[in-house]
Amino acid sequence: MSNVNYVTFTIVLVLFLIVTLTGFAAARWRRAEDMMHLNEWGLGGRSFGTFVAWFLLGGDLYTAYTFIAVPAAVFGAGAVTGFFAVSYTIIVFPIALIFLPRLWSIARTHNYITPADFIRGRYGSRGLSLAMAVTGIVALMPYIALQLVGIQAVLTVMGVGTSSTNTYLKDLPLFIAFLILAIYTYVSGLRAPALIAFVKDILVYVMIIVAVFYIPTRIGGWGHIFAAGETHLKAISPVTHKPNGVFIPTTGNSQLAFSTLALGSALALMVYPHAVTATLSTKRRDIIKRNMALLPLYSLMLGFIALLGYMALADKPTVASVKKAGGNAQLAVPYLFQHLFPSWFTGIAFSAIVIGALVPAAIMAIASANLFTRNIFTEFFKPDATPRLQTQVSQWASMVVKLGALLFAVELPRTFSINLQLLGGIWILQIFPMIVFGLFTRWFHRWALLAGWLAGEIFGTIAAYKVATPTTSHWAGSTDLEFGHTVYIGLSAFILNVAIAVILTLIFKAAKVPEGADETQPQQYTADPAQPPSPAPAAVGIGSTGAAPD
């Protein structure tokens, strides 16, 4: 523990302790008669109003990884791979406004806990529901791991960690932080991240407002910041013999990459299981809509967070520190704060990042655990599981998921986790047709959707594997050339997915292949029931008797 600034460290530690107490206390917040229901543990009693939901969704969608990776990408390569995130968080809300309220209504009416519950009820297909559940769990694992990478970046810059060469001892602080998180999530369920999100968002807001107004005055103003960014990005890299990045995408290919990345990521974000979990935890249909109108204000902050990348480029000591740390761009923002802020405020900013990691990690673990419990355990192994048993299974599953993510983050090389996260986005985009199309029409055949999903996943994975740069041989990015145009792989896989689903639906319908029962009714997609139909989640498969086995 050399070079630790004790003021910074103490502040981070104190805020972490406050958050831990909040996490345990959350079990008593809006306490229900019986906590041992997935509606309670897994969805916070489906009772959150606009205010709580805004913090919860904001805390959920804007992860620590956002605060670290987006500016890191801007720091490294500029607009196309980094600043596209701003465009992406612009369009995600109008798009979600179209389908998210429908998902809320149908889930409320039928007491669906997970998006895969909806798939099961809509298409009467266990196979399709399993495909969705597995995709969700697999894609969330590296996402949780990346939250840890965010914490690691802060710990590295703080100089916290033992000097041991043993990975487990070296990352001991990370282990302890995550174990505590796992325990209070186990106890309090979704109430823990919902309550902690208040602390997180306030800290993040303070951090970013101060950064935006204070840092430019220290390093020569916005003009200098943009000039430094432009100079760096236009410089020719000695390794690739190409410019380091793109300051403003003016060529056709960079513009197409920018647009497809933004559009593909926006489509994917709201079908991520953790986004759905936060959505379903709200009390009224209107709350979702109102939040879609309010959350862009959070994105405005993301825009400034992205610009921290250029601020880091304009600050010479930060650039030097990053170079010294092996060119790890993820350390850029933590170093920038450390160099420019007094140590007490660095402590607050670092806490914002660490706590910013805990909130989404908890929600993601809960979302994965619910998918496992509802759509794998109950569906295939124990159809008569009581609500109590389901909750217990979810509690333990959330533990396992977190430990898995921890091993992921510690064992695998850092770049590998990041690439897996890129892959996760490509994977999750392939469940968009079955969920979102399914919210509007029952035209698609369940097996056609399954085939489209499979094709999209295989194509996306192989295409991403083949992406190479002079420095990396595989998984080097998430865009590739399709017919001479640079396109986000997730989006090209998505188009293939939809094309196959349409063609096969036509074929299956012509061949009169059994459709599977649909337990939903059109008016239920716009319903706004004040009370969920029953306190316990419906047994999986209710109403789907008579469905052809698949």
Added chain:
Amino acid sequence: MTQASIKSRGPIAAHPVTSAIIAILIVAVVFFAVYVPLYARATPKVGDFPFFYFYLLIYMPVVSIVCSVVVLLQKRIRAPGSQDGEVTR
């Protein structure tokens, strides 16, 4: 009875104009963010911000307003028996 007739026609068929405005607003707000050639320019600079960056930042509050308008319009469509006269057509 009025409600039943609306249900049978569906809210979109019952309010073609409002529904069209909603659709146009959402398509437009997505299009103007995704169509990069429109704003991928360094000039005119706003303050010290190159136009590209200024445009994307100012877009956020704009999206917020557009989404609010859409939510209000949707409310008009959905509210059965509301006083705006459209429902009872």
